[in-house]
Each structure stands twice: as C-alpha cells, then as structure tokens.
Amino acid sequence: MTSEPQPFAPGERIMLQETDGHHAFMVELTPGRTLHTHGGVIKHDDVIGRPEGTQILTHLQSSFVAVRPTLVQRMMKVKRRTQIIYPKEAARIALELGVGPGSRVIEIGSGSGALTLLLATLVRPEGRVHSFDRNPEFQDNARENVTRAGLADWVVFATLDAGQPFGVSGVDAVVLDLPEPWLAIRPALEALRVGGMLASIIPNAEQLKQLHIEAEDAGFKDLRVIEILEREILVRRREGVRPSERMIGFTGYLLFGRKR
Ligand SMILES: C[S@@+](CC[C@H](N)C(=O)[O-])C[C@H]1O[C@@H](n2cnc3c(N)ncnc32)[C@H](O)[C@@H]1O
Incomplete structure (x- = not known):
C-alpha cells in the first residue's frame, strides 16, 4: 500500500x-x-x-x-556560519558511535548544525543531542537550521567553553569538532557512560597528535585514527567511465576512542 x-x-x-x-x-x-x-x-x-x-x-x-530534500542535501545546504562536517565524515562518525533511536549524544561545537541534523535524525524518537558552542551567534544559526529541518525537539543547545563540565552524564557518545578538542577531553570522559564512544574530527596532524596523547593520558581506550577519501565516478553513456578529475582532497582526520 x-x-x-x-x-x-x-x-x-x-x-x-x-x-x-x-x-x-x-x-x-x-x-x-x-x-x-x-x-x-x-x-x-x-x-x-x-x-x-x-x-x-x-x-x-x-x-x-x-x-523534498534528502538528508544529505539538507546538511550541505545549511546556512553556513562555520565550516561544516561533510556527509562522508558525518556518516562514519554516526556509525562508529552507534548513534540510533534513544541515543544520548553530546557535540561541541554546534557550528552550523550540519552534523546536528544527522545526529538528531538518528536519535529520534526518544534520544537527545546536547549541542554546545561558545559562540552564541553561531549557535543561533545552528538552532535555526535545526528548526527549519523540523528537528528542534531532539536538540538541546547551550553555550559553553570547552573545558567546562557538560552538565550531562551517562551519555552514549561525544563528538568534538573544534580547533582545540583536547580542552574537552576530560569533560567528555566524565560525561560518557562506561562503553560510550568518543569521536573527533581535526584538520592538522599536529592537533591530531596532541589530541591522541591527551585522550590516551585521560584514559580513553581503543584509540584509532582514519582519513576518508571520496572520489566521484562519472558514469557516461558515450564517453568512458572513470573518476572525476576533481575531488575534495582532504577534509580532516577522524579520531575514535572508547571509555571502558
Ligand atoms: C567547525 S565548527 C563545527 C561544525 C559543526 N560540526 C557542523 O557540522 O556544522 C567549530 C565550532 O567550534 C566552536 N568552538 C571553537 N572553540 C571552542 C571552544 N573552546 N569552546 C566551545 N566551542 C568552540 C566554534 O565557535 C565553532 O562554531
């Protein structure tokens, strides 16, 4: 039917x-x-x-x-006040973190709310995304993007400087997307339930190394770093089938860890 x-x-x-x-x-x-x-x-x-x-x-x-827009189109077309997490990384983050119906997830920063759209979609109907950022203007824009997508009921926004306690505990997953993610490592560990997952996306190798060291020193286990490359394939009836000459060469390193 x-x-x-x-x-x-x-x-x-x-x-x-x-x-x-x-x-x-x-x-x-x-x-x-x-x-x-x-x-x-x-x-x-x-x-x-x-x-x-x-x-x-x-x-x-x-x-x-x-x-009607797909979720990928909604994410790519959010009103941008910041860099956003692209679908290729957002999808992998959600998968590694096991975000699903009922999950309670923390993210910092909210940025433009692109990742928030995916997380909020997945945690419905009972879960929550707690989205933090130190910049109230960026966060207002993220809130508008989330509201426009009809997902406001699943997101709690709050302003917070990385390093302060999140004020939420027993969460299933924490995502760090800010230039100094190590500032939020200990609050993340405290907020997570045992078995809960950490993810961070970070653009520079030096930042990545510092984050890895600080996550390990704080007690995170199962630390792993990957990079995701995506190439579009041109499938054409008259010309040859092959990858596009253009690609987004680099967006960031992904670090994952676990509290156990
Ligand atoms: C790249 S954006 C996040 C993008 C977001 N994940 C998205 O997909 O739209 C980084 C955000 O981190 C915030 N930020 C940077 N340093 C911070 C800090 N120390 N504490 C809290 N938020 C911070 C910035 O204000 C910015 O909004």
Whole structure:
C-alpha cells in the first residue's frame, strides 16, 4: 500500500532540480515569491499545493522537478556560519558511535548544525543531542537550521567553553569538532557512560597528535585514527567511465576512542 503524497505546503523547504542538468536550488516556499535561475523564473505559487515529483517549467520553458530534500542535501545546504562536517565524515562518525533511536549524544561545537541534523535524525524518537558552542551567534544559526529541518525537539543547545563540565552524564557518545578538542577531553570522559564512544574530527596532524596523547593520558581506550577519501565516478553513456578529475582532497582526520 502506498501512502497519499503530501502536497507541498507554504513554508516548506524543497529542492528544485533541473530535469536534465545538475543545478539544484533549495527554496522555502513563500506565496508571491519567485526563484530566478539561469534557465528562467519559477513562481513559488506554481509549486505550492502540488505533489512531490511535479515538473515545473520556467518562463523560458526550462524544466525543473520539485522534490523534498534528502538528508544529505539538507546538511550541505545549511546556512553556513562555520565550516561544516561533510556527509562522508558525518556518516562514519554516526556509525562508529552507534548513534540510533534513544541515543544520548553530546557535540561541541554546534557550528552550523550540519552534523546536528544527522545526529538528531538518528536519535529520534526518544534520544537527545546536547549541542554546545561558545559562540552564541553561531549557535543561533545552528538552532535555526535545526528548526527549519523540523528537528528542534531532539536538540538541546547551550553555550559553553570547552573545558567546562557538560552538565550531562551517562551519555552514549561525544563528538568534538573544534580547533582545540583536547580542552574537552576530560569533560567528555566524565560525561560518557562506561562503553560510550568518543569521536573527533581535526584538520592538522599536529592537533591530531596532541589530541591522541591527551585522550590516551585521560584514559580513553581503543584509540584509532582514519582519513576518508571520496572520489566521484562519472558514469557516461558515450564517453568512458572513470573518476572525476576533481575531488575534495582532504577534509580532516577522524579520531575514535572508547571509555571502558
Ligand atoms: C567547525 S565548527 C563545527 C561544525 C559543526 N560540526 C557542523 O557540522 O556544522 C567549530 C565550532 O567550534 C566552536 N568552538 C571553537 N572553540 C571552542 C571552544 N573552546 N569552546 C566551545 N566551542 C568552540 C566554534 O565557535 C565553532 O562554531
């Protein structure tokens, strides 16, 4: 049995994707508003009330399709005030930490809330993400991104300088994404339950070494560091199939550890 498709509602964030191209726009549907693309203008009113998958023509007859964003698109399209964790690392962090329904997770910093979107999605319906940052303006932006994604009920935001106790205990996982993650190592150990997992993403080898040493000295076990490389493969009907010439060469090292 298939459920009835829900029509697009005013205020909803949707993707308008070129039918035969790669351009994609995330828009918040607002009556009376228009989207200007290279292929012409789309009226939001032509999308509101229509079902997902609707084909929309611009005033220049370019074809777009209206769909709801995937979680990856939501993460990549958050309003950015900081660097974000990309899906390739976010997914691995969630997997290594075993984040799932009911999990209680701490993250510092909130940044722009990109990782928060994934964590909050996974902990539903009973779990919580406790998201800390020392910068209230960044955190307001992260809160807006999380609220727009409909995930505010699963995230508790608080301002905190790394090094202070988190004020939450017995959590299942802690994620550190800040330039000096070692500042939060001891509070992380205190907040975790026995068996709980630690993850950190860090850009420089010197920071990585310091973090590794401080995590080990604090008592974290099973420490492991990986780097994830992702290459897009171009699958083309007429030309050869091969990797794209372009790739994001480096985003960060991932460190994992466990309290046991
Ligand atoms: C790279 S961003 C986090 C990105 C986030 N994970 C995301 O996916 O959007 C790093 C954040 O750490 C915060 N931060 C840096 N140093 C901090 C500290 N000592 N205590 C608390 N937060 C800190 C910054 O304000 C910034 O928002």
